[in-house]
Amino acid sequence: MVRVTTRINGDEVTFVCEPDETLLDVLRDRLNLTGAKEGCGTGDCGACSVTLDGRVVCSCLVLGAEAEGRQVGTVEGIARNGKLHPLQEKFLEFAALQCGVCTPGFLVAAKALLERNPDPTEAEIRFGLAGNLCRCTGYDKIVRAVQAAAAAMRKG
Amino acid sequence: MPLDAKFDPATHHFRLVGTRPLRPDGYDKVVGRARFGADASAPGMLVGRILRSPHPHARIRAIDTARAAKLPGVKAIVTRDDFKDGDPSLKDVLVNVMARDKALYDGHAVAAVAATSASVARKALKLIRVDYEILPHVTDVDEAMKPGAPILHGDMRTENIEPAPKKASNVASRCEFGHGDPEQGFKQADVVIERRFKTEATHQGYIEPHACLASVGSDGQGELWVCTQGHYMVRNTCAALVGMDVSKLRVTASEIGGGFGGKTTVFIEPVALALSRKAGKPVKLVMSREEVFRASGPTSSASMTVKIGVTRHGRITGAHADIRFQGGAFAGSPIELGAMSAFACYDLEHVKAVGWDVVTNRPKQAAYRAPGAPMVAFAVESVLDELAHKIGMDPVELRLKNTAKEGTRSSYGPKYNRIGLAACLEAARRHPHYEAPLGPNQGRGIAAGFWFNFGGQTCVSLNVNIDGTVALAVGTPDIGGSRASMCMMAAEELGIEYDKVRAIVADTSSLGYNDISEGSRVTFSTGLATIAAARDAIGKLCARAAKIWGIAPEAVVWENGRARPAGPNAGDFAPLSLAEIAKTAAKTGGPIAGHHEVNADGAGVSFAVHLCDAEVDPETGRVTIKRYTVVQDAGKAIHPSYVEGQFQGGAAQGIGWALNEEYVYGRDGRLQNPGFLDYRIPVASDLPMIDTVIVEVPNPGHPYGVRGVGETSIVPPLAAIDKAKAGKKRR
Amino acid sequence: MVRVKLSGPLKVAAGGEAELEVEAANIHQLLTRLAELHPKMKPMLERGAAVAIDGQIYRDDWFRAIPEGSEVVILPRMVGG
Known part of the structure; x- marks a missing residue:
């Protein structure tokens, strides 16, 4: 077992895990942060997306031990003090989710995208989110929600 | 509970139906709080x-x-x-x-x-x-049908052929649908085309294992x-x-x-x-994702021969399909639905579809959105398109000349009542997409599609709470926002605000039996039961008001969320709101609830027409979908955003099926691509925006005219995309 | 008397007859009568059949009346995705 101290959504957290345990399993099974989902376990679907020091990663491809001393961001940390982030608001308003299982990953990835590029083109959004699979929506409403959120955020 | 003859959903002014409120489960899903299958745990x-x-x-x-x-x-x-x-x-x-x-x-x-x-x-x-x-094993449908193929089940004899076979076979059964005599029809044709098609199995590809x-x-x-x-x-x-x-x-x-x-x-x-x-x-x-691919239920793969004859004026004189589906290691591929749906879009005098249900060493197939229909529509629509090209007729015109309409005997037997295929074809032809110029190396395809839709066993409970809010318990899992639609229909009937109704999916011990959320049945049948449960509650609310006022219950009407004395008592008492009646429920007879149990029938059939522009890179052969439009009859769209979502999602799955999804079995009989890296479903950068047109031809079998919309949208894409990439432009 | 159109496997079970006439006032009587006339149909009907009366498809509705002179078609029971 390894003892790991990290910051998750800004709060200091210490946990123990097996050396070969993924960050996704740690979040879900040890810390009860079940917002990140396992859709494939091989880094292909993006449902487990979290940020590690601000960079989007598939938490199924990261070891729990690698979180030592880093900053982890999960979907649970996107809303602040009970207030939804513009992306969350626009996902709801634009019906950008049907089943909702891919939504946490999309929100994490889209938030990182907009932090990097506050005014992305449609193509930049599509390529920026190409690591996240959605099987319900055909992406149309997701892309529109991200565009609307970007516009709202630029206005402040 | 059919559509009221005096009630026309096309002109009726709905207060909530047709608007786009936020879904009640949405908040949980954007903050990571919603609990999916793998999110539960228990001590020990x-x-x-x-x-x-x-x-x-x-x-x-x-x-x-x-x-x-x-x-x-x-x-x-x-x-x-x-x-x-x-x-x-x-x-x-x-x-x-x-x-x-x-x-x-x-x-x-x-x-x-x-x-x-x-x-x-x-x-x-x-x-x-x-x-x-x-x-020894066999995974291909045509190979499995050959004499000498490895036999999966020593006791399998092909059903429905006379005389009954004595030898074991991988062909579980034969079926046949249609009327008239296609051979007779082909004699009247100016052009007859016969083509053979194969489609590989695909997987539903739900992201949650x-x-x-x-x-x-x-x-x-x-x-x-x-x-x-x-x-x-x-x-x-x-x-x-x-x-x-x-x-x-x-x-x-x-x-x-x-x-x-x-x-x-x-x-x-x-x-x-x-x-x-x-x-x-x-x-x-x-399940791991690999297990999902190897051991859940993908679709059938198909091998099909379709023959259609037309006159030079574009009248289809005869149509025949021979369809072979392998459904994995057990009998039960959706062959009957495939054969029944094959020619369902058209009004035909001579039509026949023969189907063969075949077993192979593959996982037992499960339903996938309009099971059996997409691959058969691919074959039929492709031949039609080729015929249109041959006789020099616009492909929409050819379809309009032969379109099924009210009174047409369907290729699977019954006559249609009110249906919306012609309306969809006309809407597609009117759409700017249809006449838009194409760029270099681009082609445009069009195809129609059909799905039956059905109802089924449904049970709904609606409880009026002390503060005038309403708890709605349904028993059909919500796969795409159906709780929002149910809240809308309940609130519409009760005359209260949308956010006063809270819908939940009840567990099996809390509510009577409900059939599966499948076959595009939920908005239709759970919606129908919700409306009926709301009307049941309204009856009880009116009875309470009557008691309070000391008048006959028949003398009370429900209007805009209030009980109002009517008839001889009109104006005698101030109307009582739902909240006011709820507040005193304990003293006027106890809890107030509405219920409805039904085995719903009357789901209206559904048709769609898709338009697709594709560009083919002449050097690499890569196909890019440049523009896509879905036109589909929804009967009545309760929450248009989720109707559009069904249209877009089905189209995207069809695009994946057409371009890059397939089960690949090696010679060793093992699945070669059990993961999202090699079984590649469309990602955001593969697709354009998907334009939608909601046609509303009310279904006479639903109080608001609803038709299920979930399935049909996956039926036309295969043919539409294939024609688009073949570059066969319209005339 | 109800004239009922058969298709698919049911037609084979009825010895190739595409149309049958039976005495039945509702769907239950119709299905019972058909199973008596053609015992091969019985397992198929029990596995699930839908009955279309004047174009309206009923998947399970034993006591649905069949009006005189209506058009009746028996179909396999539908399932979906």
Whole structure:
């Protein structure tokens, strides 16, 4: 077992895990942060997306031990003090989710995208989110929600 | 509860229906709080894992679990010996859940363990010894039909052919639909084209793998948390397979991360229950993505021959299809639905579709969005397109000349009542997309599609709360925003605000039986039952008001969310709101609730027309979808955003099917691409925006005119895209 | 008397007859009568059949009346995705 101290959504957290345990399993099974989902376990679907020091990663491809001393961001940390982030608001308003299982990953990835590029083109959004699979929506409403959120955020 | 003859949904002014409120479960889903199949846990929970056959076809001589059982942390092991034969109608389901004498496909379950951790469970699987006698296998539908093919089931005789065959075969049955005599029809044609098509199996590709948490005590009572499209089906099937009273198994449907038909049966649930019962502890069992591909239920692959004749004026004189579906290792591919739907879009005098249900060494197919229809529509629409080209006729014009309409005898038997295909074709022709100029290396395709839709058993409870809010309990898992639609319909009827109604999916012990959320039935039948339950509650609310006023209940009407005295008492008393009546319910007769139980019929059939522009890179052959438009009849769109979502989602799945999704089996009979890297579903950068047109031709079988919309949108894409990439532009 | 159109496997079970006449006032009577006339149909009907009366498809509705002179078609029971 390894003892790991990290910051998750800004709060200091210490946990123990097996050396070969993924960050996704740690979040879900040890810390009860079940917002990140396992859709494939091989880094292909993006449902487990979290940020590690601000960079989007598939938490199924990261070891729990690698979180030592880093900053982890999960979907649970996107809303602040009970207030939804513009992306969350626009996902709801634009019906950008049907089943909702891919939504946490999309929100994490889209938030990182907009932090990097506050005014992305449609193509930049599509390529920026190409690591996240959605099987319900055909992406149309997701892309529109991200565009609307970007516009709202630029206005402040 | 049909559409009221005096009520026209096309002109009626709805207060809420047709608007786009936020879904009630949305908040939980954007903050990560929604609980899906794998998100539940229980104290003392064990981890379950399944051992699967690496061979596509093998006799299982023996299974030795002794070494695995001795591994510290292993709490239960189950094999075929733990599942006894019972209900003969569930035999195939049972054998698919856990292999008996033979492993029938790569991935077939042969044993399962429950252990204190995932790593112990994995080690235990490696210690189980299975003695296989490897048998010859077959995975291709045409190969499986040939004489001399490896036979899967020694007792399978092709049904529905005379005289009844004496030899075993991989062909489970034959079916035939149609009327008239196609040969006669072909004689009247100026052009007859016959083509052969093959489509590979695809997977529903839901992002959430199958997952459940089972807990069975030694008192014989059990609970199951599961992601499924039908938790009552899971309850009844599991109770039968593991030998429990239905009343002792309480099943709760988790939030479901996509289904598309793939979660309409059981795979891991009976195994989890059996493990839990043996271990005396809760067991969580979650499929890996590889297991989902190898061992859940993909579609049938198909081999088809379609022959259609037309006059030079564009009248179809005869149509014939011969359709072969392999549905995996068991009988039951959707061949009948494929054959019935083949020519359902057209008004034909001479039409016949013959279907063959074939077994192969592949996983047992499960329903996938309009099961059986997309591949057959691919073949039929492709031939029609070629015919249009041959006779120099606009492809929409050809379809309009032959379109099925009210009174047409469908190719599968009954006559249609009011349907919307012609309206969809006209709308597609009017759409700017239809005349838009094409760029270099681009082509445009158009295709039509059909799905039956149906209703089914449905039970709804609507409880009026003390503060004038309403709790609505439905029993159909919400796979795409249906709770929003139910709240809208309840609020519309009751005359209260949308956010005063809260809908939940009740567990199997809290509400009467409901069929699966499948076949585009939920907005239709749960909606119908919700409206009826609301009307039932309104009757009771009016009766309470009558009591309060001391007048006859018939003299009270419900208007804009209030009871109002009418007739001779009109104006005698101030109207009472739902909230006011609810507040005094305890003193006027107790709780107020509306209920409705029904086996709904009258689901209107659904048609769609898709337009697609594709660009082919002349150097690499890469196909890019440049523009896509879906036109579909929704009857009445309750929440248009989720109707559009169904249109777009089905189109995207069809695009994947047409361009890059397929099951690839090696010569060794093993699935070569059981992962999202190699089984590539469309990603955001593969697709354009998907434009939608909601046509509303009301369904006479629903109080608001609703038709199911979920399935049809996957039917036209295959042909539309194929024609677009072939660059066969319209005239 | 109800004239009922058969298709698919049911037609084969009825010895190739595409149309049959039976005495039945509702769907239950119709299905019972058909199973008596053609015992091969019985397992098929029990597995699930839908009945279309004047174009309206009923998947399960034993006591649905069949009006005199209506058009009746028996179909396989539909399932979906």
